[in-house]
Amino acid sequence: MFDDIGKSAAGKDPRELFIMGDQWYTNIRTWELTISPNTLTVTPAGTAWGCIIAFNGLTLFLLACSLYLINTYADADRKAIGIFSAISILLATGACVTALTLRKFWIEQSLGPWLIVDRKLRTVSLPRHGIVVPIEQVDHLQAVSGTEYELSRWSETEYKSELNIVLVDGQERKRHHLLAYLGQHEFDGLAAEIAQLNVLPVKRIRSNWDPRRISEKWLTPESKGR
Structure with missing residues (x-):
């Protein structure tokens, strides 16, 4: 169960229980969890060629259907314009979506992993x-889902998710952003997988500004109370 933090945030800085909201969000899944005997790595996933091919296949199918309908039912003097429009719109859509998707994957792959936990050396990178x-x-x-601090959203479809890590530096704690996604609960599964390995304290957070509600759940129960 989630524990409600309440409006006072139980002595905590409530900003640490909301998404950071200072980075770009995407709805393209570009990460994967890689586990070896000595390391745990959250790293960029390989390019989703299957999805790209499937999308372009659907685009070509829609183009074929459009051309058939235009050729069958359009007036003779409008067929040329209809055919040109269908080809231009659908091929341009397919090309743009493909290019943007490939660009997102390639950029992430060039930047390297987000998180590396070396269990042998007992370090986090x-x-x-x-x-x-x-x-x-x-x-x-x-793993945080919700809205930004002091900012409400129109609907749940505009909520965001983040995967962040909090490090201790002397008497201070500092959050570092790892991953962001446009949607709710997107990193719950990833957080649960990492928690099962019992190498890091892990929690899930739900935070909404209006109406104000904050709740959290430790996925590593032995860490509760930190």
Whole structure:
């Protein structure tokens, strides 16, 4: 069960229980969890060629259907315009979606992993932040779903999800952003998989500004109370 934090956030800074909201969001899944005997890595996934081929196949099918309907039912003096429009719109759509999807995958792959946990050396690396710390310096990994602090949304379809990690630096805790996705609960599964390995404290957070409600659930119960 989730524990409601309440409006006072039980002495915590409530901003740490909302999404950070300072990065681009995507609805393209570009990550995967890789597990080896000594390491756990959240790394860019390989290009989703199957999805790209399927999308373009659907585009060509719609184009064929459009051309058939235009050729069968359109007036003779409008067929040429209809055929040109159908080809232009559908092929342009297919090309743009393919190009943007490939670009997203290739950019992520060029940037390298988001998170590396070395169980043998007992270190945690955030390559995109240039940070390497001992595992003991990790306060927790958090999968957050909801809205930004002091910002409500029109509907649940506009909610966002983030995977963040909180590190301890002396007497302070600092959040570092790892992954973002346009939608709710997108990193729950990834967080649960990492929690099962019992290498990092992991929690799920639900946060909404209007109406104000914050709740959290430790996926590693032994970490509760940190």
